[in-house]
Amino acid sequence: MKRSHWSIPYAVFLGIFVVLPLLLVLLYALQDGQGHFTLANITRFFSDSDALGTFAVSLEIAIENTLICILLGYPAAWILANKELNRSAVTIVLFILPMWINALMRTLATAELFNMFGIQLGKGTLLFGMVYDYLPFMIYPIYNVLSKMDKSYAEAAQDLGATPWKVFWKVTVPLSMPGVSSGILMVFMPTVSTFAISEFLTNNKIKLFGTIIQENINSSMWNYGAALALIMLVIIGISTMITGDRKDAEEALI
Amino acid sequence: MAGEEHIIDLRHVSKSFSGKVVLDDINLYIRKGEFVTLLGPSGCGKTTTLRLIAGFLAPDEGEILLDGKDISGIPPHKRPFNTVFQRYALFPHLDVYDNIAFGLKLQKVPSDEIDKRVRKVLKMVSMTDYEDRDVESLSGGQQQRVAIARALVNQPKILLLDEPLAALDLKMRKDMQIELKEMHDQLGITFIYVTHDQEEALTLSDTIVVMNEGRIQQIGTPTDIYNEPVNSFVADFIGESNILNATMIRDHRVSFIGHEFDCVDEGFGEGVPVDVVVRPEDIYFTQDPARAQFTAKVNSCTFKGVHYEMYVDTDNGYELMIQDYDAYPVGSTVMLYIEPDDIQVMVKERTCNTIEGRMKDATHVELLGGEFECLPQPGLEGGEEVIAEVAFDKVDLLDHQDEGELAGEVHFLLYKGDHYHLTILTEDGDHLWVDTDDIWDKGDLVGIDLAKEDIKIRRKNEA
Numbered sequence: 001m002k003r004s005h006w007s008i009p010y011a012v013f014l015g016i017f018v019v020l021p022l023l024l025v026l027l028y029a030l031q032d033g034q035g036h037f038t039l040a041n042i043t044r045f046f047s048d049s050d051a052l053g054t055f056a057v058s059l060e061i062a063i064e065n066t067l068i069c070i071l072l073g074y075p076a077a078w079i080l081a082n083k084e085l086n087r088s089a090v091t092i093v094l095f096i097l098p099m100w101i102n103a104l105m106r107t108l109a110t111a112e113l114f115n116m117f118g119i120q121l122g123k124g125t126l127l128f129g130m131v132y133d134y135l136p137f138m139i140y141p142i143y144n145v146l147s148k149m150d151k152s153y154a155e156a157a158q159d160l161g162a163t164p165w166k167v168f169w170k171v172t173v174p175l176s177m178p179g180v181s182s183g184i185l186m187v188f189m190p191t192v193s194t195f196a197i198s199e200f201l202t203n204n205k206i207k208l209f210g211t212i213i214q215e216n217i218n219s220s221m222w223n224y225g226a227a228l229a230l231i232m233l234v235i236i237g238i239s240t241m242i243t244g245d246r247k248d249a250e251e252a253l254i
Numbered sequence: 255m256a257g258e259e260h261i262i263d264l265r266h267v268s269k270s271f272s273g274k275v276v277l278d279d280i281n282l283y284i285r286k287g288e289f290v291t292l293l294g295p296s297g298c299g300k301t302t303t304l305r306l307i308a309g310f311l312a313p314d315e316g317e318i319l320l321d322g323k324d325i326s327g328i329p330p331h332k333r334p335f336n337t338v339f340q341r342y343a344l345f346p347h348l349d350v351y352d353n354i355a356f357g358l359k360l361q362k363v364p365s366d367e368i369d370k371r372v373r374k375v376l377k378m379v380s381m382t383d384y385e386d387r388d389v390e391s392l393s394g395g396q397q398q399r400v401a402i403a404r405a406l407v408n409q410p411k412i413l414l415l416d417e418p419l420a421a422l423d424l425k426m427r428k429d430m431q432i433e434l435k436e437m438h439d440q441l442g443i444t445f446i447y448v449t450h451d452q453e454e455a456l457t458l459s460d461t462i463v464v465m466n467e468g469r470i471q472q473i474g475t476p477t478d479i480y481n482e483p484v485n486s487f488v489a490d491f492i493g494e495s496n497i498l499n500a501t502m503i504r505d506h507r508v509s510f511i512g513h514e515f516d517c518v519d520e521g522f523g524e525g526v527p528v529d530v531v532v533r534p535e536d537i538y539f540t541q542d543p544a545r546a547q548f549t550a551k552v553n554s555c556t557f558k559g560v561h562y563e564m565y566v567d568t569d570n571g572y573e574l575m576i577q578d579y580d581a582y583p584v585g586s587t588v589m590l591y592i593e594p595d596d597i598q599v600m601v602k603e604r605t606c607n608t609i610e611g612r613m614k615d616a617t618h619v620e621l622l623g624g625e626f627e628c629l630p631q632p633g634l635e636g637g638e639e640v641i642a643e644v645a646f647d648k649v650d651l652l653d654h655q656d657e658g659e660l661a662g663e664v665h666f667l668l669y670k671g672d673h674y675h676l677t678i679l680t681e682d683g684d685h686l687w688v689d690t691d692d693i694w695d696k697g698d699l700v701g702i703d704l705a706k707e708d709i710k711i712r713r714k715n716e717a
Contacts, residue, residue, distance in 0.1 A: 152343035155310055158330045159337045160357035160408065170356075174347045 025233075028226035041227030051212055051228065058209035061123075062191040065130040066138075069187050070180065072131065073138035077179070078172075080139070081146035092143070099136050104196055106133065111200045121202050129201040130191055138183040145179030146172070189236050260322070261286045261412065261444050262307060267316035269302055274683075276302050278468040280316070284412075284461075289438050289445045291455040294465035295491070300448045301416060303465070307446065308414050309333050320411075336405035337414040341421065342397045344389040350376075350400050351385040357408040375407040378437065395426045406437070412444045419454065431457050452492045456480065464488050480533075485600050486675075489531040490668055496537075496574050498671045500530040500599070508599055511671060512570030513548050515592060519599035529600045534563070534577040536596035539588055546589030550574065552582050566590070572671035607644040607686055610714070613637060619711060623682040624659040627706045639714040646675065646689035648708035651700045658701025662686065664694045678702065 032038045045051050079085050080092055098106060110129050114121060153175060157167045195210030204211065209232060216225035262284040269277040277299045284290050292300035305311045306318060309330035317324050325333060336357070344353050351372055358368045376382050379399040389397060398418060405413055415434075419427045435458055438445050449455055455462050456476040464471040464479060464487075472484045483489035486497045500510035505520035510530050522528055540546050550566035553573070562581040566574050566588065582588050611621035615636045619628045634640065655661035665685070666677040676694060678686040686702065694700070 150341070150343065152339050152341060153345060155330075156337070156339060156343035156345070157356070158310075159308060159335070160404070161331050161360045162356075163331055166360060171345060175345075 025226045025229050028223050029230045030227075031223055033223060041224050042231070044224065045228060045231060054207050054212050055209050057206065058192055061126065061130070061206075061208065062188050065127060065134060065191045066184055066188045068127065068131050069135050069138040070183065073135055073183065074142055074180070076135075077139045077142035077146055080143050081149075095139055096136055098132075103133050104200075107197050107200045114201070121205065123202070123206060125201045126198055126206055129197045130194070133197065134187045134191060137186040141182040141186065142176060142179035145176045149175055185240060188239065192236060193232055259286045260284065261288075261320065262446075263319040263322070264303070264306075265317050265319070267303075267306065267313045267318065269299075269306065269311065269314050276468050277306075277313075280468075280470060282463060282470065282473070284444060284446065287442050287444055289435075289447065289458060289460045291447045291449060291459040291462050292465060293449060293452060293455040293462050293491075294471075295450055297467075298465040299468040300450075300465050304337075304414055304416055304446060304448050307412075308335055308337050334411040335414055336408050336410040336412075337416065338398075338401050338405050338418045340417045342401040344397055344400055344404070346390055348389070349385070350381070350387050350389060350392070353389060353400060354404045354407050356404065361408075371407050372403075375403040378406070379403045379433075394421055395430070398422065398430065402434075402437075406441070410443065412446060415445065415447045417449055418447075420449070420451075427454070434458060456492070464491065466491075482598055483531055483600065485603060486529045486531070486668055487666075489529075489598070489600070494534050494575060494577070496532045496534065496671060497668055498530050498532070498572070500528050502526045502528050502599065506594075508597065511548065511568050511572040511574070515547065515597055516594040517597040517599060518595045519597075522599060522601070527602050527605050529602055531598040531600065532574075532592055532596060534575040535561070536592060537574060537576045538591055538593070539576075539578060539580070539582065540591055541589070543589065545591050547591040549587055549589050552584050552586050552588060555581050555584055557581070573669075574671060604687065606646060607649070609642045609644065609684075609686075610639070611642050612639055613711075617706075619709065621704075621709075622660055622680050622684045622686070624702075626659060626704050626709060628709045628711060629706055631711055634711065634713065640711050641714050643710045643712075644704055644708055646687050647673075648705065649678075649686060649688040650703040650705065651676075651678070651688060651690060651692070651694070652703060653700070655699045655701050658703045660702040662700055662702050664696055664698040664700060667694065667696060 029041055030037055030039065032040060076095065080095065086092075107129055110132060111121070111125075114125050119125060149172070153171050154167050157171045158164075162170060192208075193210040193213075195208055195214050198204065198206050198208045198211055209228070213225050213228045213232070216222075216228065260283045262282075264280050264282040267277060267280040268275070280299075280303060282303075292303055294300050302311065306313055309325070309328065312326060317326055319325065320333070345356065348356065354372045354375060355368050358371060363371075372385070373382070376384065379402055381396065381399050381403065384392070384396070384400075389400060392400065398421075401418070418434075419430050422430060431454060434445075438458075447455075447458060456479075459476055461473065462476055462479050463473050466487050472479055472488045474482075479488065479492055483492060483495075489495045489497055498510045500508050502508050502519075502522040502524065503514065504524045505522075506517055508515055508517045508519070508528070508530060517530075548568055548570075550568040553565045553567050555562055555564045558577070561577045561579055564576045564578065564582060566576060568574060568590075576590075609621050611619050613631065613634050613636050614620050614625055616634070617627060617630050619626055619631075619640065619642060621642055628642075631640075650658070652658045660680050662678040662680040664676055665679040668675040670689075673689050673691050674694065676688045676690060678688055678700065680686060680702065
């Protein structure tokens with residue numbers, strides 16, 4: 001048997017679970033209820049003010065979540081990667097530990113905590129839950145890049161007269177950008193399509209794009225739901241390309 | 255070109271990393287404008303010394319003076335030194351121009367001035383027209399030039415170079431050596447250069463500091479270090495050499511390889527064991543029996559370009575290396591002599607292993623973290639501190655670490671004409687010196703045993 005044959009099971013898997021569903025999404029999105037070809041589902045989105053509004057809210061929440069994750073995650077990653085400040089592997093595990101528990105469970109528990117303390121559910125609680133869920137995905141790639149960074153770059157900058165502050169801004173930050181961009185990919189993309197968190201943490205007061213896709217599918221409006229899913233895929237695809245150098249960003253995850 | 259004025263003084267500087275002593279009481283001064291090389295094998299402490307001067311490390315003890323003032327508390331970015339790093343450490347997110355301008359921009363030098371200085375320094379390292387290039391698209395040699403330019407553009411008082419040529423191929427290394435030497439002559443600033451390459455050190459330096467195991471072995475000009483090494487480590491590390499056990503018969507007379515020779519050294523005493531070094535190019539062939547001091551049989555002869563390298567077995571069974579412009583056929587018997595001033599006599603650092611230990615009971619002694627049987631020691635009780643002496647040739651080395659009472663590693667080896675002199679590093683970090691006819695390699699793991707009749711014990715406080 002040739003080596004290349006070993007890849008057959010994977011190809012079959014990818015075909016059934018990735019390619020086929022994508023084709024189905026495309027097929028449903030371009031059909032009306034009777035199975036005739038139409039672009040109406042797509043055009044309907046652009047005249048559906050509800051859907052457009054939800055979409056804008058989703059983007060806003062996703063951007064805010066990503067920004068908060070960068071602001072909290074970068075310093076955390078920097079501290080974790082700094083051997084003088086962090087001498088033990090335990091702290092890293094503590095940061096990763098929440099990822100071991102199912103995100104839905106954590107979200108439910110968070111919602112219960114808010115209820116218990118009588119905090120009103122709304123945008124604040126939604127962002128809290130999202131940051132809580134996605135922060136590790138921002139920390140990890142940045143930590144990875146920072147901890148692998150050759151220390152001699154920082155030393156060279158110091159040697160050339162840079163204060164520790166200047167070393168950080170002129171060398172450490174620019175060189176850790178691949179980590180930040182892969183963090184953005186891993187946080188921004190899933191937050192656009194999430195719906196469970198908003199359901200639990202706002203009682204569906206705030207609807208996200210994922211929520212309306214889910215609602216459409218649940219009420220058997222498969223074609224419009226598929227069209228919305230397709231639009232979201234295209235948007236995520238575009239944002240991935242904008243995030244720039246994919247190779248660097250992927251390396252940051254290894 | 256080097257003045258008498260000191261620019262750097264290291265006084266009693268020591269440094270340990272997690273309990274391991276890396277630098278042990280280093281005393282060193284560097285004169286203004288000098289090209290000083292710190293030379294030694296890896297792990298000798300040379301890079302640590304450089305990093306202490308640069309300020310990336312702080313000494314545990316001792317002080318570092320710049321122009322007579324202690325700079326221990328000054329962080330690296332305020333020290334007027336610039337470093338050329340071993341792996342260049344060019345910033346990958348900046349192009350050649352911005353890499354070089356990095357230091358000047360931090361100092362807020364006006365941009366037309368920056369422009370002028372960057373262009374000037376690029377010209378000096380022959381990299382004009384490379385301003386806009388991405389540093390990662392440059393070859394190793396070009397990156398090296400940019401790294402040198404980036405350091406020199408700041409006009410440092412001292413340029414620190416950490417094995418800057420180690421990653422280049424031989425031809426490029428030779429060219430860069432010449433260029434560095436020229437830059438040093440042109441600029442007149444002090445260069446402190448770290449390398450493990452003795453040839454590089456001999457070529458470039460005004461002064462060489464030979465280091466080993468955290469200690470300075472010898473400081474001197476290249477010719478001093480080559481012609482008059484102070485101990486067998488320096489002799490072995492610098493150039494090719496025949497290092498032999500010898501006995502100083504009296505002043506100007508020394509005996510080795512079973513013959514007596516005239517020499518120029520004096521003051522060692524009479525009948526004192528010493529080491530001698532004879533460089534392979536200093537053993538001469540002769541046809542005149544009256545001049546010959548000993549005979550030998552040629553064992554092998556290899557052409558090395560300029561000269562032939564021959565190994566000969568002397569009439570008393572010692573092997574010597576000889577370099578000569580003429581080849582002598584393998585198997586032939588030749589007559590040889592050595593000029594008195596080509597024999598360099600060195601003090602022996604030790605003539606046997608002297609180990610501190612403690613009696614366990616009347617017939618057992620604890621040494622080097624192991625327990626050895628010894629002959630009954632009347633008058634010594636368990637628990638008493640003792641000194642044990644073991645001759646170099648009485649230490650047994652075993653192939654497997656777990657076969658011996660102690661485990662160790664071959665740390666350094668020296669061929670002495672008819673046997674090897676090994677330095678063994680035990681698991682506990684102690685040294686043991688061994689004479690053996692067997693062939694070991696550096697890094698071999700060995701078991702160590704001592705026979706009871708070979709351990710000579712005396713009470714610690716007895717003279």
